[in-house]
Amino acid sequence: MTTTTDAPDTAPTRAPERSATPVRPAPEREAPRSSGTPWIVSLLVLVTGMFMSVLDVSIVNVAIPAMQKDFGVTTDDIQWVSTAYSLALGVIVPVSAWLGARLGLGRAYVISLVAFGVGSALCGLAWDINSMIVFRVLQAIPGGIIPVVALSMVYQIVPRERIGAAMGLYGLGIVFAPAVGPTLGGYLVEYVDWRLIFFINVPIGVLGAAAAIIWLPMARGARGKRFDVLGFLAIATGLFSLLLALSEGESWGWTSYPVMILITVGLLALALFVVIELEVDEPLLDVRVFRYWAFTNSLLLIAVLSVGLFGVLFFVPLFLQQTQGLGAFDTGLLLLPQAIVMGILMPVAGRIYDRFGPRWPAVIGLSILALGTWMLRDLSVDTSWTELRWILAFRAVGMGLAMMPIMTGGISAVPADRVSGASAFNNVTQRTASAMGLAALTALLGSRQAQQMSDSGAVTTMPASTGGGGPAALLTEYSMYGKVQSAAFVTALDDLMMVTAGLTVVGVVLAFFLRSGPAPASGGPAVVEA
Structure with a gap:
């Protein structure tokens, strides 16, 4: 990595040239302290x-x-x-x-x-x-x-x-x-x-x-x-509008006027943000980081991983509590092994990245994630907790291998003075992708569940007593409705897992475009100077 240094004292003396553009402050550097921190x-x-x-x-x-x-x-x-x-x-x-x-x-x-x-x-x-x-x-x-x-x-x-x-x-x-x-x-x-x-x-x-x-x-x-006021107003309006539309789309109706207006305003505001950031001298976020394909590709892959991670973290506990009757703590215990697997593999994946680069851990990890998600397509009311625990742990292997090499490889492709802006885009992508993905998956789940209920000949509202048969008949009818509703939910959830697995396969293809091989050494210090 090339660094810019001050000119030597022996250089010829001449009058400094005036620049028409203001001089920007140099990137933040740390002054040395007496004892370095590892x-x-x-x-x-x-x-x-x-x-x-x-x-x-x-x-x-x-x-x-x-x-x-x-x-x-x-x-x-x-x-x-x-x-x-x-x-x-x-x-x-x-x-x-x-x-x-x-x-x-x-x-x-x-x-x-x-x-x-x-x-x-x-x-x-x-x-x-x-x-x-x-x-x-x-x-x-x-x-x-x-x-x-x-x-x-x-x-x-x-x-x-x-x-x-x-x-x-x-x-x-x-x-x-x-x-x-x-x-x-x-x-x-x-x-x-x-x-x-x-x-x-x-x-x-x-x-x-x-x-x-x-x-x-x-x-x-x-x-x-x-502070880039216009840029802030544009991106804040855009993200706020899109997140609000995605959060309330299910209750307001995805084709309702408020949701459509919010989505339109959000997209236009984000387009305006890009125009503003390309014109101002000191942009809030430097959109030129998207010139680096490795970084842009990593954001696409992070979006895929965010949808897969938060989608399963949201719907599987819902499945366990609504369909199989687990309590909150027991559900958390069943999900704990996947967290442990990811926690163990994260440092391992980092060392693999240092040696081989991001491509192969990302390809292998996303492939495992896609296969594990595909295995969830067979969930049923009778799925054993042991089987589900092993499938989730297997998926976690893929997530643990892929996530950090993808993120690290993307940000490492950006010049050092643009890392702050790149990390901001990274976090925006994680937040919005998880929100958008969860909203889209929830809408798909609701649509498929309604279709399953319709195909089974069941009504989509809770049965009410018609006055005949007494409480026993009503209880039987209610029980049958609950079983049909649970079956429809599980079938819709299986379809959702297949869609998520397909999206992850797209991520596998994108992962082949990541860098292969270790990053060049920087010669940087092994201690923090402050």
Whole structure:
């Protein structure tokens, strides 16, 4: 990697030339400290914050029914606890790269950890649905900043030739946290109190911030960097509109005027954002990173993986609880082995990346993921828990092998001074792809389930007593309806798994275009300088 150095003192002296364009601040560099911190220690500090912020997404979903009961609200109302968080993330993630450059990555990370802990405490103290929604928005603001800043810092502190191993550990927060969330959340909800899922973030945030102050670089930010107001308004409007349409499409109707208008506004706003970013001198996010095909391809693959990960994490627990009658904690225990498999394989995949590059771990991992998802097409009401546990663990092998090599290979293709913007796009892709994919899969599931109910000759509403036969006949009719509904749900879910498997096969093809071979050595330091 080529670096620019100052001219030697012996160079001929001449008057400096004036440039018509303003001079931009140099990329943030860290001033040396007396004792260096091994990069592995600094990485573990970043993993802690990343794990906490991502875990909060899946762990809260388990507590939604308990919150609904305590607050005494409808299903539509309680869903805004998750929807508001997603919408706020969509707005704040694009700003994260600018905040990291403005405040300095280390300072932005510490402030975000403390703010996330405060927001979590407020959520735990919420007294009604309105206060909970407001506090979830406040929690989402630092929650969206942490992943972007943390990923940027990983590429700042880790030598290029060790980035695969580092990202293998970093990936524990991205993949392992959502997978382990249902187990931890299920236990807290079922045996303690749902408010503890928020309060548990407070001590983690405090300890994480203290560790960050001690072991992370705390360089000053670029004070002269302007904020791209027009770009922010465009991308915030676009992402907010699309996420709102996808979140409410099922209840409002996918062809309803509000949803169609939101989708149209969202797409137009994102197109306007691209135009603005290509014209301004200091863009909020540098869209020119998409010139690097390796990075663009990695985002496409991350979208495929996000759909596969969060789709299964959402629908399989639904299958277990609605069709097979498992409780929240037992469902989490059944899903725990896949989380363990991913946690073990993440560092292994990182080392494989360092030696062989991203292509082959991605191809092999996505192939395993596609096969494992295809095996889920045979789910039935009588599927044994042992069989399902093994299939999910097998899928987890593919996810664990593929995720971090894909992400690492993409961001490694971007110049060092554009990593912050690339990491922001990376997180936007993860959030929007999981939301869009889940919305599309939910719509498909509902359509297929309705079709199955129609084909079976069953009504699509709960049977009501017609006055004949008495309570026993009504109970029998209700039981038969429940069986038909469960069978229709399982059949629709099987179709959904086949669609997801097909999408993953497309990812296998794209993975062949990734780089093969180890990344060139950077000669960077093995310690963090601050």
